[in-house]
Amino acid sequence: MGFRGKRMEKILNIYKKPYEAIEFDLDHEIDLARLENQLKSDREISNMTLVHHETTTGRLNSLNSIGQLCKDYDVKFFFRCCE
Secondary structure (H helix, E strand, O other), rough: OOOOHHHHHHHHHHHOOOOOOOOOOOOOOHHHHHHHHHHHHHOOOOOEEEEEEOOOOEEEEHHHHHHHHHHOOOOOOHHHOOO
């Protein structure tokens, strides 16, 4: 998890909001099959957040693909995309 993801986690903890972090290697693309399996197996997931541009590595995560998965599983999708 990158710096911005850790910051999101800190905010959720401060406000005592329940969450589950699904972490991926910062040097590789998000594993969409793994993400979809998580959405299939846990129908309690109602929201997803994503850091679109991970500045520590320069990686741009796929908003379209992840957004489509969220739509398919009726999950609200929030993303951070600027500094």
